[in-house]
Amino acid sequence: MSDPYEHIRQNLEIKEVARRYGLEVNRHHKSLCPWHTDSHPSLSFKNNRCHCFACGAGGSSIDLVAKLFDLEPLEAVKKISADFGLNLDFKGEYRPDTVKIQEMERQRQLQKAFDDWCDRTYSDHAQLARFYWKNILKYKPVSEMVEFHPRYVKAIHQWETVNYLLDTLLKxxxxxxxxxxxxxxSLEVWAS
Structure with a gap:
């Protein structure tokens, strides 16, 4: 049976731990590094580890929490156990909380499905934005006397909504x- 350290490394996604402690991980699996002045996300999350390409800091989720809160590794493990409700046993034989592990796995799958939805939705709306932009250019009236083409009117009305969606999904x-x-x-953003 594995120990509490190994349980955390194997069963907690580092991005989930980072988010829990206030780091905003973007869709490219990067975050602003909390250990130096960072204006462009340089802390990367991959293979359940983190690494800052600017200052070199990084490690496992335990290392991340230890460094964030200036804790020893054992104290970081205890903090993670308490904050995530893992009920890890630090005295005797280690017995993982299987119900909690299953719930965490379910949450991880929901987060992955949500991230996939965000990626698909962004891609679909980027295509929609291109479609509307082409219609704006193609059907733009050449003079004030010409009646607006219905596709031009629809593209103009939908342009802001589509760009709002794209901005929200990206930033x-x-x-x-x-x-x-x-x-x-409830939003009606479809191409005709």
């Missing part, structure tokens, strides 16, 4: 993306 917070997910079905 929005996690909460803004969730709100967008909830409300997207």
């Amino acid at each position: 929005g917070t996690h909460e803004e993306k969730i709100e967008l997910y909830k409300n997207l079905n």
